[in-house]
Amino acid sequence: MTVAHPHDALSAASAHSTDQALNHVIIEFYEKLSSWEHAIVRDKGxxxxxxxxxxxxxxxxxxxxxxxxxxxxxxxxxxxxxxxxxxxxxxxxxxxxxxxxxxxxxxxxxxxxxxxxxxxxxxxxxxxxxxxxxxxxxxxxxxxxxxxxxxxx
Amino acid sequence: MTVAHPHDALSAASAHSTDQALNHVIIEFYEKLSSWEHAIVRDKGxxxxxxxxxxxxxxxxxxxxxxxxxxxxxxxxxxxxxxxxxxxxxxxxxxxxxxxxxxxxxxxxxxxxxxxxxxxxxxxxxxxxxxxxxxxxxxxxxxxxxxxxxxxx
DNA sequence: TCAGTTTAGTTTGAAAATCAAAATATATAA
DNA sequence: TTATATATTTTGATTTTCAAACTAAACTGA
Structure with a gap:
């Protein structure tokens, strides 16, 4: 794993971990929405x-x-x-x-x-x-x- | 259509239109993610x-x-x-x-x-x-x- | 112009995904 | 204990999906 901006390794690392967290929040949101949609749709036939x-x-x-x-x-x-x-x-x-x-x-x-x-x-x-x-x-x-x-x- | 807070009809109406916009942005994001996932998945078999x-x-x-x-x-x-x-x-x-x-x-x-x-x-x-x-x-x-x-x- | 290629959509036949309902096993409640 | 509810699997039928072949129209480059 390389750090994009060597002049500020700490903030680069923390930006990266935010991206990871953001990524998982997005995936979770997508999953929940998808499951919600499935349920709605099934109910209506x-x-x-x-x-x-x-x-x-x-x-x-x-x-x-x-x-x-x-x-x-x-x-x-x-x-x-x-x-x-x-x-x-x-x-x-x-x-x-x-x-x-x-x-x-x-x-x-x-x-x-x-x-x-x-x-x-x-x-x-x-x-x-x-x-x-x-x-x-x-x-x-x-x-x-x-x-x-x-x-x- | 009734307004939730009669003391501030204008801001209530604008809150509602934000919700509509937010709703459609969410739907659009869901669609795009879904289509992206489909493509990724198909490629990998x-x-x-x-x-x-x-x-x-x-x-x-x-x-x-x-x-x-x-x-x-x-x-x-x-x-x-x-x-x-x-x-x-x-x-x-x-x-x-x-x-x-x-x-x-x-x-x-x-x-x-x-x-x-x-x-x-x-x-x-x-x-x-x-x-x-x-x-x-x-x-x-x-x-x-x-x-x-x-x-x- | 016009032959060759690409693109849009449909059709077809086979494979895969899905469901509802029945069956089995375990858990819970009265 | 007996009855009811829950978790999973199995089964048979239906639906969805794909890939490939096909038709028609558009584009491309001598």
């Missing part, structure tokens, strides 16, 4: 992947199949059958891409949009609960720090 | 669920089947077959629970521990990258805020 799709389309708007597959982390073949089912149950619809005739855009139907809003409300409740003990200043600080992390992603 | 197990056991130590199944979000039946495979490939092992003879503890083998450390290093690298532009003070602030969220979970 959806698959995790379907809700993930609803979430992505709700937050980002219409998206190409390829783009969606990449974000979800499945092949386009898998996504095709998944979207087929979601079209059948009227959560989403396909429409042609304006400029690229190879591409197809997927977007939420009204019913899908309603489902997104319902699911989003659960997330909001969770967020509110998790930050209930924070001051307004702390919450907005957390918002800005997380926003900056997302930008680097 | 593991399933997401297997790596999740490795992560959970690595962070929390030995755990009962039921506990692990709840955290991952699958039934114990599903977990039994998954752990069978992971025992075969020597990532984890089973051992009896000391006081409850119905229960079985799952824990990482040495090989599994090594895999965890390897995977954890990738996470650390990601964390370091995402927080690279933050000051030491900001990073430790983020650590403390996330720690508090985890505690409320």
């Amino acid at each position: 959806f698959s995790l992947s379907q809700v993930h799709t609803i979430e992505l389309l709700g937050v980002h708007g219409a998206m190409r199949m390829k783009e969606l597959a990449d974000k979800i982390g499945v092949t386009t073949g898998t996504l095709t059958v998944q979207i087929d089912k979601m079209v059948d149950s009227q959560w989403v619809m396909r429409r042609p891409h304006e400029s690229d005739r190879r591409s197809i855009l997927v977007e939420l139907t009204e019913k899908g949009q309603a489902l997104f809003l319902e699911h989003d409300a659960l997330h909001l409740q969770l967020t509110t609960d998790l930050t209930a003990k924070m001051s307004a200043k702390e919450r907005s600080l957390l918002l800005s720090l997380l926003t900056r992390m997302n930008q680097e992603f | 593991f399933s997401l669920s297997q790596v999740h197990t490795i992560e959970l056991l690595g962070v929390h130590g030995a755990m009962r089947m039921k506990e692990l199944a709840d955290k991952i979000g699958v039934t114990t039946g599903t977990l039994t077959v998954q752990i069978d495979k992971m025992v075969d490939s020597q990532w984890v092992m089973r051992r009896p629970h000391e006081s409850d003879r119905r229960s079985i503890l799952v824990e990482l083998t040495e090989k599994g521990q090594a895999l965890f450390l390897e995977h954890d290093a990738l996470h650390l690298q990601l964390t370091t990258d995402l927080t690279a532009k933050m000051s030491a003070k900001e990073r430790s602030l983020l650590l403390s805020l996330l720690t508090r969220m985890n505690q409320e979970f």
Whole structure:
């Protein structure tokens, strides 16, 4: 293990241990959120992947199949059958891409949009609960720090 | 929509909009992390669920089947077959629970521990990258805020 | 222009993951 | 003790997923 800044070994070492702690806190948060989502989803009778799709389309708007597959982390073949089912149950619809005739855009139907809003409300409740003990200043600080992390992603 | 504190409607409304923003930043972060994990995992030839197990056991130590199944979000039946495979490939092992003879503890083998450390290093690298532009003070602030969220979970 | 290559999406057939329900063993409570 | 609850495994069926082959459109470079 080498120290990045020999002129200040102590602070470098402590920065490193903060990163380790931060890393594990992030992993733990991810695990908890993931398990929460799983439970919510199972209760409602959806698959995790379907809700993930609803979430992505709700937050980002219409998206190409390829783009969606990449974000979800499945092949386009898998996504095709998944979207087929979601079209059948009227959560989403396909429409042609304006400029690229190879591409197809997927977007939420009204019913899908309603489902997104319902699911989003659960997330909001969770967020509110998790930050209930924070001051307004702390919450907005957390918002800005997380926003900056997302930008680097 | 009612306002929680009528004596200060404006700040209550703005606190609410911060919560909305915070909520969406959290969802976005979760999505990105999830997609990152998917990609990492696929490259190495593991399933997401297997790596999740490795992560959970690595962070929390030995755990009962039921506990692990709840955290991952699958039934114990599903977990039994998954752990069978992971025992075969020597990532984890089973051992009896000391006081409850119905229960079985799952824990990482040495090989599994090594895999965890390897995977954890990738996470650390990601964390370091995402927080690279933050000051030491900001990073430790983020650590403390996330720690508090985890505690409320 | 036009042949070759890349990219987007779908289809297909097989493999893997998952569930619900039944079965077994142990623990707890009345 | 007897009844009920909990932890795990097993089983059979369903669902999800992948890789590979295929079609169609876009791009690339003589």
